[in-house]
Amino acid sequence: MTVTVPGSDVPRMLLVDPAVLRDPFTAYGAAREQHPVARLLAPGVRPMWALTRYQDSRAMLNSPQFQFTVDSLTIRPDMPDSGLAYLESMLIDGDVHRRLRRLVAPAFTPRHADRLREPMTAIVDTLLDELESRVAGGRVDMLEHFARPLPMDVLCGLMGIPDDDRPLWRSYGAAVSVGEGDRWSEVMPGVLDSTRRAIEGRRAEPGDDLISDLVRVQEADGDRLSDTEITGLIWLIMVAASTTADFLANAVLALLTHPAQLASLRSGATPMPRAVEELLRWCSLNVISIPRYASADVELLGVPIRAGDPVVSVLVAANRDPRVFADPDRLDFDRPPGTPGSLTFAHGPHICIGAALARVLVDVALTRLLGRFPDLALGVDQQELRRIKDPGTWRLESLPITLRRPESPLWILRNGLETQENQGGPSKG
Numbered sequence: 344m345t346v347t348v349p350g351s352d353v354p355r356m357l358l359v360d361p362a363v364l365r366d367p368f369t370a371y372g373a374a375r376e377q378h379p380v381a382r383l384l385a386p387g388v389r390p391m392w393a394l395t396r397y398q399d400s401r402a403m404l405n406s407p408q409f410q411f412t413v414d415s416l417t418i419r420p421d422m423p424d425s426g427l428a429y430l431e432s433m434l435i436d437g438d439v440h441r442r443l444r445r446l447v448a449p450a451f452t453p454r455h456a457d458r459l460r461e462p463m464t465a466i467v468d469t470l471l472d473e474l475e476s477r478v479a480g481g482r483v484d485m486l487e488h489f490a491r492p493l494p495m496d497v498l499c500g501l502m503g504i505p506d507d508d509r510p511l512w513r514s515y516g517a518a519v520s521v522g523e524g525d526r527w528s529e530v531m532p533g534v535l536d537s538t539r540r541a542i543e544g545r546r547a548e549p550g551d552d553l554i555s556d557l558v559r560v561q562e563a564d565g566d567r568l569s570d571t572e573i574t575g576l577i578w579l580i581m582v583a584a585s586t587t588a589d590f591l592a593n594a595v596l597a598l599l600t601h602p603a604q605l606a607s608l609r610s611g612a613t614p615m616p617r618a619v620e621e622l623l624r625w626c627s628l629n630v631i632s633i634p635r636y637a638s639a640d641v642e643l644l645g646v647p648i649r650a651g652d653p654v655v656s657v658l659v660a661a662n663r664d665p666r667v668f669a670d671p672d673r674l675d676f677d678r679p680p681g682t683p684g685s686l687t688f689a690h691g692p693h694i695c696i697g698a699a700l701a702r703v704l705v706d707v708a709l710t711r712l713l714g715r716f717p718d719l720a721l722g723v724d725q726q727e728l729r730r731i732k733d734p735g736t737w738r739l740e741s742l743p744i745t746l747r748r749p750e751s752p753l754w755i756l757r758n759g760l761e762t763q764e765n766q767g768g769p770s771k772g
């Protein structure tokens with residue numbers, strides 16, 4: 344799985360090695376314990392330096408020596424060209440990035456996210472009705488019929504996307520989540536059109552939403568914020584938010600395969616926000632960060648890095664660094680107060696702007712899902728579940744679940760008697 348860079352003890356890993364794709368936690372964990380730096384290779388991609396330990400990752404993600412550049416945007420090879428053009432203004436380090444982030448920050452504070460709890464609950468409950476109506480043969484795919492539409496429905500409300508356009512955004516969110524570049528490209532023009540229409544609509548009739556706020560800033564600010572920038576910003580936020588769907592599926596799977604932790608959550612012994620924090624650490628969605636590029640020659644943890652070399656943090660390895668988290672492979676809702684936060688939302692100038700919103704959204708979704716279905720269980724054997732072959736993210740293809748307990752011996756065998764406490768990585772239990 345790992346070999347060593349000749350002449351050094353830096354491990355070399357193939358990003359698309361089936362063992363790495365199957366269980367990135369174990370593969371990158373082994374590299375982390377061998378050396379703080381790894382060399383990541385993939386066909387057709389420039390070799391990247393990777394930091395696998397928590398403190399080193401935090402320092403790199405926050406260091407001006409490592410910058411987002413145009414090259415950082417190629418991280419998702421399925422990204423349509425029209426999307427790349429928009430990402431440039433928002434993501435590349437510099438004044439534009441700082442200004443746009445400052446403008447949208449008020450809509451994404453923890454306090455604002457908490458104020459959205461009630462409308463989110465209404466959206467979650469409607470989607471749970473839909474989920475129930477989709478059950479076929481006793482099972483339903485919660486990823487397709489609950490988790491994927493959820494962030495888009497919530498974000499459309501927050502942004503001020505007109506109701507008529509929401510199905511379009513849902514299908515876009517699904518295409519992004521599934522990671523099919525062709526489908527992204529097909530839906531992209533409609534989505535950009537919808538954003539432009541929403542901007543015009545809010546200009547004519549402002550409301551209590553993010554697009555109206557941005558239009559107000561634009562009017563107060565002369566020509567500093569262009570319609571193109573607003574469109575790009577809205578689109579980026581929507582794309583980034585759709586990742587919440589995949590994390591939610593990871594979280595539900597983790598709970599359904601950890602009966603003791605699930606029971607502690609159901610009994611109220613573990614408060615939901617604490618569980619969400621540990622789930623974020625344990626089954627984080629992004630395997631590696633977006634690459635940064637060294638702005639000058641530098642020595643990093645004893646390894647010479649050349650100006651322009653790409654450097655990433657392996658977030659899943661940092662989140663399970665035993666130097667920071669005791670018994671790190673264990674899903675443990677009782678970690679002591681003061682345990683550092685995970686790097687699931689990264690760190691530094693590009694730290695996920697939607698982190699507070701994602702936390703509340705996952706909290707509400709899990710609370711309502713578990714509350715409504717006391718017998719919720721996996722609808723297939725865990726070994727049958729498939730992951731999307733994407734070295735950047737840890738995503739399920741689908742997550743079939745059963746909502747109610749059928750009186751069937753097979754169900755009892757699978758979910759009642761056979762479920763074992765999983766102490767290892769997600770692929771181990």
Ligand code: HEM
Binds near residue numbers: 444583628633700
């Ligand atoms: C559990 C769900 C989510 C996860 C795991 C996640 C993870 C991340 C990570 C790791 C980054 C930084 C990437 C890097 O620097 O290499 C990021 C950036 C970002 N996220 Fe999230 N995210 C989630 C939900 C959301 C939501 C709900 C929104 C919007 C409401 C959002 C909007 C963004 C934006 C706009 C950025 C770019 C920030 C910048 O470059 O300044 N994310 N996210």
